[in-house]
Amino acid sequence: MDFISKTMKIKPRVLLIYTQRMVRGRTFEMIENLGILTLAAQLNAHGFEAKAYTGITTDVMKTIERMKDDLFAVCFYCDFDNQSALASMIHHLKRHHNFYIVLGGPQTLHMTEKDLETYQADVILKGEGEEILLEWLNGKVQGKQIIVPGEIRAQEKVNYVYLNDFSKYILPRDEDVLDYEEKPLLSVITARGCPHRCAFCFEGGNSKKLRMRPVEDVLNEIELRLKNSHRPRYVFFTDDTLTTSLPRLKKLLTGLKALRKRYDFVWFCEGHPGFLARNPELIREMMDSGMVRMQIGMESGVEEVLSAYGKQAGPEDIEKVVEICYRERLPQLTGNYIIGGAFETEKTLEVTAQTALKLLDLAPGLLDLSTTFIMPLPGTQIYNHPENYRIVLEDRDYITSLEDFPVNHTYDLSLPEVCMERSRFITKVSHKMKEQFEKGFIPKVRIKQDFKLALRYGIAGGYFKFIYVKNKRLFHYYSKLIEYEGLLKEWDQLDEEERYTWVPQRIPDFSMIDLKALSQTEFECLRISGRYTVREMAEKLNLSSENMKNLLTKMSESYLILFSHTT
Structure with a gap:
């Protein structure tokens, strides 16, 4: 293709994409697609500048538009979920852009020459692509008309390419994800x-x-x-x-x-x-x-x-x-x-x-x-x-x-x-x-x-x-406990000495507590929390050691208090 500049031929830019239809927050967005990440690693080790991108269809189209002037090729990962979306996206891209479009992924296992018309990609590669994708792209960079294993062609039977020895391929790298965070x-x-x-x-x-x-x-x-x-x-x-x-x-x-x-x-x-x-x-x-x-x-x-x-x-x-x-x-x-x-x-x-x-x-x-x-x-x-x-x-x-x-x-x-x-x-x-x-x-x-x-x-x-995140008091309690791990403890984490010398701390705001459900003693315990050790608080509340223990056990089980070493 004449549009390929000398600069792009030196280090052609390739975008590998896994996309599904427009429902945000689906599992596929959270779990990296290791297929395209592995392919990016192979391409980057052999003279390409490749990035992997996973997202819903609308975000993918925006990303391609943003990068369109620098792209040598866009490679789509096709599975059962996204096949119809990819057909529409590729039709649009072929009408408006000149970069190469490659279709691969597990769904190609069952594709035939009729899918050349269905998808209209420049090539459909059947199989694991560590070798065949690199070979096909290198052929285009060099201006050669080559046929690679797994490439679907009219009136030819093509087998799916399986690999056995994975040790010789470059390991995937997180930094090959586009805009990696x-x-x-x-x-x-x-x-x-x-x-x-x-x-x-x-x-x-x-x-x-x-x-x-x-x-x-x-x-x-x-x-x-x-x-x-x-x-x-x-x-x-x-x-x-x-x-x-x-x-x-x-x-x-x-x-x-x-x-x-x-x-x-x-x-x-x-x-x-x-x-x-x-x-x-x-x-x-x-x-x-x-x-x-x-x-x-x-x-x-x-x-x-x-x-x-x-x-x-x-x-x-x-x-x-x-x-x-x-x-x-x-x-x-x-x-x-x-x-x-x-x-x-x-x-x-x-x-x-x-x-x-x-x-x-x-x-x-x-x-x-x-x-x-x-x-x-x-x-x-x-x-x-x-x-x-x-x-x-x-x-x-x-x-x-x-x-x-x-x-x-x-x-x-x-x-x-x-x-x-x-x-x-x-x-x-x-x-x-x-x-x-x-x-x-x-x-x-x-x-x-x-x-x-x-x-x-x-x-x-x-x-x-x-369940848990919908309970504001519970969420506040455990968030603090984990944030200040070691500095804050629960009642049942304290040893016998600490149960007298550590300081009760009110954890939830009073706005999170049903005050009408508290006894006067419980309310006072929360009101003066953070100021006194357990022993000192028992004296302030005029409670015996056993009654103080029962009070703190109940309040701890209600996610109201934690304990710190100092005030």
Whole structure:
């Protein structure tokens, strides 16, 4: 193309983009797209100036317009969620701009030559792009007409390009994110592909094989990125195969434990409930190396449904993992239930709802439960043979939903019924969580853990987001406790001597307190707090040692006071 200047040819500027439709605050914005970040690292190591950008479609278009005069190429990551949005965006960009447009990503696995017309990109590359994207862009810089592996061309069969040896590629760098500002979350992937074949999962339904990165490479990447960090980090393992190999996992845990002696971080992973139920001791080992949040596949409370999905785990495995995690005091365990999935009826949904409520009863304050609808992902068993699961796919291309309304229903439930059942399920779970908090079933140590994870590492679980932050007094109490950790203590943290010599401090403003609910003694305690030690305050209030202890215990449990060493 004649528009390419000599300057751009010396160090061509490339923008790699992952975008979805216009709903702010969705998970994809918070979790870095490691695919485009890894590609940016390869390009930057070979003479390009590449940046990775993730955002909603409107922000992406504004960003491209701002950079348009300097761009050599824009590379879009295409998945099932954003395919229609990308088609429209690329059509517009090709009409108004001259830079090259490349389409890649997992959705290309099922693309053919007809998609050349659908998307109108300069090229569609099928496969993992560390080598083929660099080769294609280099060809354009040199003005050569080359064909690279995985490039879709008319009347030619093209195979998806899979890579096996990841060690030879440059590690992803946070600074390759466009307009990078450090956030708590740090995403890491340890493997590609999946050995399981769950009926609803794109990875399991399409991947050739599981390809694991060497543990040493994973740890080196984490350490490199932590070295460049200026705050505590939340390492987020994005692949769902971390608990596949026991020896490999143990080696990784040993390395993570060593890293935590030098860096302040905690971590999340997905765990397979069947694997963990067979190796229960692993949960403690994972926690000892920094795991504070884990996700397990729940999907349904019905054994037959889980079997149909190919989960290789039953409700009893899930229940066992929940019990172990609660006993070992894992701060957060999250799970997802599919509403309107295989063989779904009102009866199966009721069983699933009761199963979820039972799990909440077993572990107050632990579980962060979510729901989803079946996504008809290409290549999966449900997509290929929905009739085998008594499912009707009304919108195979997922054009009509932003994950807020189903695009399929079952033989027994209509689309509106599936949607309403999801709402009912969420309501039941929400009411149970609120009841647990209001009746004092959630241990204070768990509440404090959730606040520390949210305020220090940016990990906001379900109880925190939907219950704790809505209680102003509670929020103020734990925010102060964590902000002044060590300088402020709770009553049950004080030793016997400190219970006489430390100073009670009123934490919430009087505006946050129902004064009518206080006794005169409680009010006086709050009024003169911050001036006297516990022993001195007992004298002022004319209370015996035992009565003073009872008063402070009650007020501490009501989130009214903390204690400091001095006035």
